[in-house]
Each structure stands twice: as structure tokens, then as C-alpha cells.
Amino acid sequence: MSDTYWVDGKYLPKDDVSISPLTHTFHYGLGVFEGVRSYEAKDGSVNIFRLKEHTERLLESAKITGIEVEYDYADLFDAQIQVVKV
Structure with missing residues (x-):
């Protein structure tokens, strides 16, 4: 499990998140x-289960x-992939 978080468009270590x-x-x-x-696959790659649907x-x-989200679908989708890679 990654200890990296995506906050305000930046990737931060857990200790820097408040x-x-x-x-x-x-x-x-x-x-x-x-x-x-x-999930980590046998070949070492990481698969995200049903990322599109989530x-x-x-x-x-x-x-x-009624919550306004400042990021669009593509931003959120890509950020999740990047968090898993970090």
C-alpha cells in the first residue's frame, strides 16, 4: 500500500497531509x-479494479x-493511476 496521497493536485507523503x-x-x-x-499482477504490474466505474x-x-469537484473525470482517473505508481 502506498503512503502517497493526492492533495490539491500534488502527490504528498502521508506525514505531509493534514x-x-x-x-x-x-x-x-x-x-x-x-x-x-x-492488485499487483504476477508480472509486477499493478491493476486497478474497475477504475472507470469507481x-x-x-x-x-x-x-x-451538491459537492463541487474541482477536478474532472480525466484528472481523477489519471491521479489514481499515478498514486498507485508512486
Whole structure:
């Protein structure tokens, strides 16, 4: 499991990630998430299980709850691939 996180468009080590006390979710508990699994294949490559579906569902959940997402589908899709590579 990677200890690298994607925050505000940057890849950061776990120890450099913090939650702002002004974060809406911190105060009111409103948020959306997707649990995405990745697996290392026998050849050493990493496969992300149903990444397309997870990314679409995340954006749809945000839309339904009225959460504005500052990244589009392609940005989120690519970021997940990069986090797994790091």
C-alpha cells in the first residue's frame, strides 16, 4: 500500500497531509468516497479494479450531494493511476 496521497493536485507523503479545520466535511460530516482496490499482477504490474466505474460513481455521488469537484473525470482517473505508481 502506498503512503502517497493526492492533495490539491500534488502527490504528498502521508506525514505531509493534514485536514484544514475549515473543511466542510470536518464540521458537518458531508462527503463522498469510493473504495478503490489495486492488485499487483504476477508480472509486477499493478491493476486497478474497475477504475472507470469507481471514478464515474464518485463524481455522480458528488453531484447528487451538491459537492463541487474541482477536478474532472480525466484528472481523477489519471491521479489514481499515478498514486498507485508512486
